[in-house]
Amino acid sequence: MPEILSPEQTATYLQLNIRSVYQALNNGGIPGRRIGNRWRISRRILDAWMAGDEIFEEFLLERLFKDEIVSAQSDHQNGQGVSLDAYLSR
Numbered sequence: 177m178p179e180i181l182s183p184e185q186t187a188t189y190l191q192l193n194i195r196s197v198y199q200a201l202n203n204g205g206i207p208g209r210r211i212g213n214r215w216r217i218s219r220r221i222l223d224a225w226m227a228g229d230e231i232f233e234e235f236l237l238e239r240l241f242k243d244e245i246v247s248a249q250s251d252h253q254n255g256q257g258v259s260l261d262a263y264l265s266r
Contacts, residue, residue: 186222
């Protein structure tokens with residue numbers, strides 16, 4: 177099995193139907209990333225998610241705070257220094 181899975185490969189791997197996989201990807205039930213208009217799933221992250229492993233928790237935190245991180249990086253590049261607390265309180 178490849179390291180990066182398509183939704184179809186993920187459905188086979190998890191023994192689910194493809195509709196269930198797409199629905200879970202769209203609502204955050206299965207960890208994945210959209211690249212262009214296609215979903216890709218890391219087998220390592222998927223295995224960690226299934227096992228309740230710590231690496232999935234890191235993935236989830238990154239996903240939850242993605243907008244704040246991007247905004248902070250943009251402000252930093254523009255020379256604006258704002259604390260992380262300021263972004264979290266928006």
